[in-house]
Amino acid sequence: MTTDSSAEESPSRGKRADAQRNRQTVLAAAAEVFVTSGVDAPIRQIAAQAGVGMATIYRHFPTRADLVTAVYRHQIEACAEAGPNLLASAGSPLDALRQWIDLFVDFLVTKHGLADALQSDNDRFAALHAYFLDRLLPVCTQLLDAAVEADDIRPGTQPYELMRGIGNLCIGSDNDPRYNPRRLITLLLQGLQRPHGS
Amino acid sequence: MTTDSSAEESPSRGKRADAQRNRQTVLAAAAEVFVTSGVDAPIRQIAAQAGVGMATIYRHFPTRADLVTAVYRHQIEACAEAGPNLLASAGSPLDALRQWIDLFVDFLVTKHGLADALQSDNDRFAALHAYFLDRLLPVCTQLLDAAVEADDIRPGTQPYELMRGIGNLCIGSDNDPRYNPRRLITLLLQGLQRPHGS
DNA sequence: GACAAAGTGGAGCATCGCTCCGGATACTAA
DNA sequence: TTAGTATCCGGAGCGATGCTCCACTTTGTC
Known part of the structure; x- marks a missing residue:
């Protein structure tokens, strides 16, 4: 807990740059969707909001x-x-x-x-x-x-x-x-x- | 509350005999399925247990x-x-x-x-x-x-x-x-x- | 610049809710 | 008994969703 940018958790450290970027994009999209559609919102919707495929979400967040x-x-x-x-x-x-x-x-x-x-x-x-x-x-x-x-x-x-x-x-x-x-x-x-x- | 058979509710009185029979069959099947699979059990499962089509259930119990x-x-x-x-x-x-x-x-x-x-x-x-x-x-x-x-x-x-x-x-x-x-x-x-x- | 590892996207399969309609069935009247 | 009709039935079918699979793309490295 030294800097804000180190708030990136271990799951994204050492990964490819595009993977880390996508992880953040998905996180932001999910946060936005959760507000309006609840935590049960369809994965497809979150994927669309993030502009990524569903598999990307499942890869970063298995469940x-x-x-x-x-x-x-x-x-x-x-x-x-x-x-x-x-x-x-x-x-x-x-x-x-x-x-x-x-x-x-x-x-x-x-x-x-x-x-x-x-x-x-x-x-x-x-x-x-x-x-x-x-x-x-x-x-x-x-x-x-x-x-x-x-x-x-x-x-x-x-x-x-x-x-x-x-x-x-x-x-x-x-x-x-x-x-x-x-x-x-x-x-x-x-x-x-x-x-x-x- | 005079006899057991009068426990039939108004929704089944005046209907065709097979409809009344099916209503009871569905009710019994649903009760049984609810015990094992909860009240969220798929309608298909209840229909199968009752040996009727799904539409029969929806007809008798719209929701x-x-x-x-x-x-x-x-x-x-x-x-x-x-x-x-x-x-x-x-x-x-x-x-x-x-x-x-x-x-x-x-x-x-x-x-x-x-x-x-x-x-x-x-x-x-x-x-x-x-x-x-x-x-x-x-x-x-x-x-x-x-x-x-x-x-x-x-x-x-x-x-x-x-x-x-x-x-x-x-x-x-x-x-x-x-x-x-x-x-x-x-x-x-x-x-x-x-x-x-x- | 070429190569392999890592990452990606969306088609595809399964499940479930619900509807729709051709066909079967139970009452009724003759 | 036998039509005739209103009523009822079954399951195929559509849309939505969860989750997977794999051909293709991108990144990092030598």
């Missing part, structure tokens, strides 16, 4: 999950890195947890269909699911542990289950003013708080 | 939601009717709400992919969504209101949002021992309970 992961990689990293920072800056571990979950929810609800894809029972997105877990589960665990340690919330909650639940609650939150996942997540966190009497 | 609705109609009705009964038999309105939600969750998690379908952002299942709301939302509202009235839970919760959230939490709960939606739903209900001090 759809690889493509989605690459497109949102930076934002996922940012979310992961925000965890420890919040723990240091927030008033309490519980506040840090709250704010981090807010970030996570922000990320999910602004990507059309991403939450749906994450929890999809078909395993087309298994790799994406794995990547999310890899990067975010440790952060969530740390925040949860800190909150338990500070006696803010009751112990015993599984981080995986919590993250999965939050992701699930974000599904389909677009275009339905009657459904706001944040309210339910607030409720969930309230249920998590230790009853100070017992 | 997939119509078919799913017909298959699970009785169970949805049973869930709807259980609401008032629980309110009468349970120790408190909150207990009734808890037990009813338990029934609802039971129904959702035992149908492969049904929860997913319910909240799907594509509107292939819009009619199913509507039917669920039609039958269950009033029941949920009644239970929620009773619990608020009894001072068991805080006021202000939207029944639609709660049901939607519970449905979302049930998504993808098959084949993942690490994820149990019931634990999260318990947490949610705990957050719903009125803090007795304030």
Whole structure:
């Protein structure tokens, strides 16, 4: 993480120049298409937007999950890195947890269909699911542990289950003013708080 | 509800005998296929299982939601009717709400992919969504209101949002021992309970 | 400039949703 | 019983999509 241009990931280093160029073109096209058509957009459409053949996309990103992961990689990293920072800056571990979950929810609800894809029972997105877990589960665990340690919330909650639940609650939150996942997540966190009497 | 044979719904009364027979055949085949392949199973597969052509299925059940609705109609009705009964038999309105939600969750998690379908952002299942709301939302509202009235839970919760959230939490709960939606739903209900001090 | 390795594009196959229409079937009237 | 007709049925067929395969092109190197 020294310069911006080194943000090119290993998959493109050492490859031919045209291959690297195409990789970036596809990434940009996919990002654009995802905004309007969701992460389930036809590969053909992304290929057309990028001006390349379908095979080029499949070569660089064997599964759809690889493509989605690459497109949102930076934002996922940012979310992961925000965890420890919040723990240091927030008033309490519980506040840090709250704010981090807010970030996570922000990320999910602004990507059309991403939450749906994450929890999809078909395993087309298994790799994406794995990547999310890899990067975010440790952060969530740390925040949860800190909150338990500070006696803010009751112990015993599984981080995986919590993250999965939050992701699930974000599904389909677009275009339905009657459904706001944040309210339910607030409720969930309230249920998590230790009853100070017992 | 006088005899079993009167369980035939209006869509099949007054039709030709073979049409009624086919309708039942398709329903049975769909129920069977849904168990193994989920509610997203290809129409061709259901047609093959029933030994009829695809057009026959589309004729009787124009949309997939119509078919799913017909298959699970009785169970949805049973869930709807259980609401008032629980309110009468349970120790408190909150207990009734808890037990009813338990029934609802039971129904959702035992149908492969049904929860997913319910909240799907594509509107292939819009009619199913509507039917669920039609039958269950009033029941949920009644239970929620009773619990608020009894001072068991805080006021202000939207029944639609709660049901939607519970449905979302049930998504993808098959084949993942690490994820149990019931634990999260318990947490949610705990957050719903009125803090007795304030 | 020639050569091999690496990369590319789109035709092609399979699957699935949904429609369309020639033919089969069940009721009815004589 | 036998036509006659309204109703119903089956599966071929079309368009969309995921993914693969391979002849052709481009790049880097000697």
